[in-house]
Amino acid sequence: MSQIKAASPFAPKLEFVNSSAHKDCSCQSEFSFDIKPNICVYKDESNRWGPTDIACAELAIDFKWATNDDPFGPPTLTGEGKNKACSFLHDSKPGVDTAGQITSYAAAQLGSQFHVCVYFILIVQSYNYLAEFLRRYFKAMPKLCGVDTTVGVPTIDEELAVRKCLQVDKKAILMMVAVPTPTSQWRYVICAPKGGPYTPPGCAMHGFVAFDIERGRKVFVKDMWHVDLPGIEQEGETYKLLWDAQVRNIEDHATLTHLYEGKPWACKTGSVLIPHRHYWLVLDTVGESMTKFPSSYHTFQ
Numbered sequence: 001m002s003q004i005k006a007a008s009p010f011a012p013k014l015e016f017v018n019s020s021a022h023k024d025c026s027c028q029s030e031f032s033f034d035i036k037p038n039i040c041v042y043k044d045e046s047n048r049w050g051p052t053d054i055a056c057a058e059l060a061i062d063f064k065w066a067t068n069d070d071p072f073g074p075p076t077l078t079g080e081g082k083n084k085a086c087s088f089l090h091d092s093k094p095g096v097d098t099a100g101q102i103t104s105y106a107a108a109q110l111g112s113q114f115h116v117c118v119y120f121i122l123i124v125q126s127y128n129y130l131a132e133f134l135r136r137y138f139k140a141m142p143k144l145c146g147v148d149t150t151v152g153v154p155t156i157d158e159e160l161a162v163r164k165c166l167q168v169d170k171k172a173i174l175m176m177v178a179v180p181t182p183t184s185q186w187r188y189v190i191c192a193p194k195g196g197p198y199t200p201p202g203c204a205m206h207g208f209v210a211f212d213i214e215r216g217r218k219v220f221v222k223d224m225w226h227v228d229l230p231g232i233e234q235e236g237e238t239y240k241l242l243w244d245a246q247v248r249n250i251e252d253h254a255t256l257t258h259l260y261e262g263k264p265w266a267c268k269t270g271s272v273l274i275p276h277r278h279y280w281l282v283l284d285t286v287g288e289s290m291t292k293f294p295s296s297y298h299t300f301q
Contacts, residue, residue, distance in 0.1 A: 003063070003123075004039065010131050011138035014059075015042045019052040026055035028112035028173070030196040035108045038062050054195065055112040058145070059137070060105050061121040068092055070124040071099035098122070104197070111195025114148035114175075114223070116278065148278075150178045154189045154213075162189045162211040165218055176213075177221065179280045187213045188221050188282065209286055220286045226279040234279065 004016040016039055023034035026049060036052050041059035048056040064070060075088045102120055109118045143149050154176040162174055173192035178185045190208040205224035212219045226234050
């Protein structure tokens with residue numbers, strides 16, 4: 001693929017792979033259609049399972065050869081009166097189809113990885129503006145590329161304890177998350193997330209049955225994005241108020257936190273965007289699955 005040969009010199013420690021004919025083999029996506037961008041970009045040391053492994057990919061690149069397929073264009077005014085708005089999206093069917101396609105790819109990557117954000121490259125016709133971007137991406141630290149650096153890999157001993165406590169399959173991929181508290185860091189081991197056809201997790205939530213390494217017990221961990229506006233209480237603070245008031249049947253929370261708000265690289269949102277904070281919440285009470293059950297009778301027992 002000529003595009004791979006052209007891009008590789010600008011990021012020598014990134015591997016550009018022709019993935020156009022290969023569907024995702026990560027086993028971490030739950031889409032009803034195949035996830036297969038034209039090119040997947042990986043780190044040299046990635047343990048990818050095949051040409052398309054969306055759970056390991058650093059970047060995904062797609063090509064469109066007709067300008068009509070481009071979902072973006074110069075900002076234009078749409079609507080009338082109070083409904084008038086400025087949009088940079090094309091409303092043509094090919095453009096809408098492309099927007100849906102790349103959104104699905106981004107959702108698959110966000111859903112199967114722990115990222116604050118991901119980068120997706122869409123090339124329409126033959127533009128060569130990406131040399132500087134690829135060079136900077138190759139040089140950047142992981143956190144500048146959107147990687148959640150609080151996520152790592154458990155030790156072998158921790159894996160054995162987790163599989164015994166949570167009774168997870170031997171093939172399940174395990175990950176360790178470090179949740180900071182005011183005085184220390186607590187570590188939890190979870191099963192790797194799976195991307196599905198829903199809102200990309202940048203403004204949604206992951207939920208995990210997890211293993212608390214320090215206390216050696218099962219807990220429930222929420223990885224979410226809290227809306228950061230006046231009058232909207234953080235979920236953990238609400239739990240704390242109810243717990244302190246001795247309200248019955250309220251889950252005890254082991255810890256809670258929000259991250260990244262004050263980092264120098266964090267984007268400052270304007271009035272158009274709703275600000276969010278990255279927020280971890282750990283609950284000692286673990287319920288039963290509300291999506292996998294043998295019958296409705298079982299759910300209401």
